[in-house]
């Protein structure tokens with residue numbers, strides 16, 4: 023890695039002593055000696071192991087649940103169903119007033135995705151828990167399912183999640199988060215060329231090396247200590263408090279070093295049920311996702327469908343950009359209404375375009391609920407935007423890098439979400455890229471600057 | 477049938493911190509009796525080195541060595557609130573909270589030293605080596621060690637500070653979408669070069685050249701860790717990763733590291749990284765969040781490079797050999 | 813469940829335990845012997861984070877039955893430093909910033925150790941080959957490869 027100190031040198035006036043130095047990480051001696059403590063590096067006498075029984079269907083009504091055989095299995099201590107959860111219906115973003123509650127901790131009458139948790143088995147060993155889980159008998163009536171964005175938004179589509187009433191999130195602005203800036207129709211009318219293209223992505227797993235999990239101990243004073251690898255301690259505590267209807271002061275979350283997160287550990291899926299299990303059994307409880315659960319049950323990065331329509335002039339200026347962005351939330355909201363609307367502000371990309379029209383939707387399907395991942399709401403948008411930029415450049419016969427210089431935002435430019443640009447640095451990044459990649463551009467672009475009027 | 481080379485570019489920006497703000501982080505700082513400093517947080521270190529960068533930020537602000545700072549974090553019984561480690565918010569949000577707390581603690585420390593030296597606190601400065609002295613008169617000096625002892629045992633003062641950082645929440649205007657999603661943005665431009673085998677559809681990444689603008693590299697070695705790992709993940713996303721390769725059929729879904737594809741140590745691309753620093757006005761010592769942005773530009777850059785090489789557009793991620801081959805087949809069919 | 817005795821040397825120390833028949837070496841090391849340096853990233857033999865050295869050979873402890881290790885000599889990353897002095901691999905992983913979350917690190921170090929014990933002067937290709945059963949999601953592998961090569965170099969310098 024090279025620090026290119028020539029750029030923006032006038033803006034770096036502070037003299038730094040401890041910062042700006044590649045000091046050794048204080049945690050690394052622990053890493054290389056195997057001494058760093060992760061949440062699962064603990065055992066407690068009498069610890070029970072929690073295993074989830076999960077739905078094998080995308081969408082089904084639960085006719086009956088028969089626990090009798092599983093309960094008789096040696097080593098089984100208790101089996102939890104939705105009836106044991108004080109406030110079974112939840113949604114994590116309720117803490118910042120993004121409702122409605124739309125997901126059951128343990129399924130009640132229906133399952134809405136393949137992998138949904140129905141019954142939690144507690145046994146004194148992992149083996150016993152796995153074996154007993156296999157003996158839980160659930161009678162399902164399979165229902166028609168909706169497996170992609172287009173099917174979900176079709177007029178006669180089955181409803182995925184009754185708590186929303188329709189197969190998309192309802193924002194205060196309607197079915198989508200909207201950005202309206204200038205007049206795209208006028209822009210398209212003036213454009214020399216119009217290009218409309220559709221982009222797709224498939225779900226991606228965060229795949230941290232350490233799977234999601236927690237270990238809970240009852241402290242004996244009606245408090246519970248939960249050793250967890252959550253990415254957000256209080257978010258987890260506060261959601262647990264709601265789900266268990268337990269005052270927050272009874273909960274103690276302890277984190278440590280987490281074995282990778284990448285957004286995969288911001289959902290609150292293991293702590294509430296494990297704490298409840300510890301409370302109901304009086305025993306320490308561990309609930310750690312298997313590798314299978316991490317890869318296929320924990321929420322991935324969403325599948326997306328993105329339609330981009332651009333009007334471009336022969337001189338290289340983009341005069342209008344219209345975007346329809348669809349995020350496949352799967353069966354439940356989790357963080358998706360937030361991620362989908364993050365795209366709304368992002369969509370025009372780092373370019374100054376006079377006419378912009380954006381609609382971003384959060385769509386419900388019978389797929390694994392998606393949620394946060396590194397680049398949430400932006401990664402797939404960037405894929406679509408930047409491939410589209412390449413196509414536009416080629417459409418008008420322009421060098422793709424020069425085309426981006428023409429449209430790049432600079433300080434003072436108004437963005438489509440009506441914030442003036444500050445601190446821009448796209449042009450300088452492209453200038454340096456031109457140099458390191460030996461991708462020459464016309465001198466006038468090398469003379470440009472992100473500063474106002476530059 | 478041949479190996480064809482192509483090159484593509486992509487340029488992106490990325491907001492620092494939770495979209496639309498409203499995501500607080502708090503920090504507490506106090507000195508031990510012998511002048512070490514404890515920073516108490518509830519933030520989580522996911523491996524990016526949050527604890528280390530917070531120690532450096534606190535040390536810089538108070539004017540001590542980094543090794544004198546201890547980070548106590550990720551415990552809800554002791555640490556003040558932090559919204560969490562996500563959305564490239566750690567360095568920016570928590571860093572700002574630590575600065576505020578450390579400034580307050582430094583002020584008390586200077587007041588105590590001023591009393592010892594019988595001068596005005598405003599006339600004092602730290603030398604970064606563990607001493608406080610009168611500006612322009614380095615001989616008139618007291619160590620931080622002695623200052624802390626004096627605060628604890630003579631003056632009965634607590635050298636401590638509270639810090640909090642909150643970007644006020646923005647509510648998007650319903651009709652226009654006017655909103656403030658973020659206060660600062662990181663930037664990147666990536667040039668990717670590939671070889672595509674038009675017989676097998678296989679892509680070899682010949683080189684990746686990343687330019688990242690990240691505000692300020694507070695610990696360049698840790699920044700490099702993020703950027704190198706992120707660039708690898710971007711390539712992985714572009715060419716390999718999906719939990720459901722043949723959706724809706726789920727029996728092909730990757731359930732472990734044999735089936736879920738990612739580039740291994742033998743598949744890594746020669747990668748060059750250049751970092752630019754345009755300090756963010758509200759960043760801790762100018763820093764922005766680089767952790768997420770760095771994994772994005774490789775994806776479109778590779779898609780564009782593949783088009784440049786073989787003339788087919790794969791508008792669906794991941795860009796697998798199968799998709800490339802199918803597109804090439806179609807291309808040949810229409811050409812005839 | 814039937815308990816069986818196992819006895820082996822762990823990082824030079826004799827250990828004996830009664831364990832559930834069928835227990836993996838990983839579980840016994842972590843839960844019974846307090847050595848949590850091997851990590852369970854998948855428990856099904858696909859990630860390498862549980863790698864340990866059994867009688868000089870690299871093994872996935874999640875797929876190794878503890879009973880089969882009776883009388884064996886087992887080494888883990890926890891026992892690599894001697895008298896507080898880090899092994900050259902440990903130093904190199906630090907110097908090259910080859911660990912981020914650190915979860916893969918003990919397994920990587922074990923895989924690298926077996927390589928360097930057999931081949932003190934490996935090529936980059938040798939290192940890649942040796943690490944190819946170990947997954948890391950944070951680093952992009954390059955720093956890890958560099959660390960192993962650096963360790964090999966420092967070894968040969970010390971030997972010279």
Ligand code: FES
Pocket residue numbers: 851852853854855856857858859860861862863872873874875
């Ligand atoms: S835990 Fe043994 S290979 Fe993954």
Ligand code: FES
Pocket residue numbers: 231281282523910911912913914915916917947948949950951
């Ligand atoms: S350092 Fe996190 S998995 Fe390798």
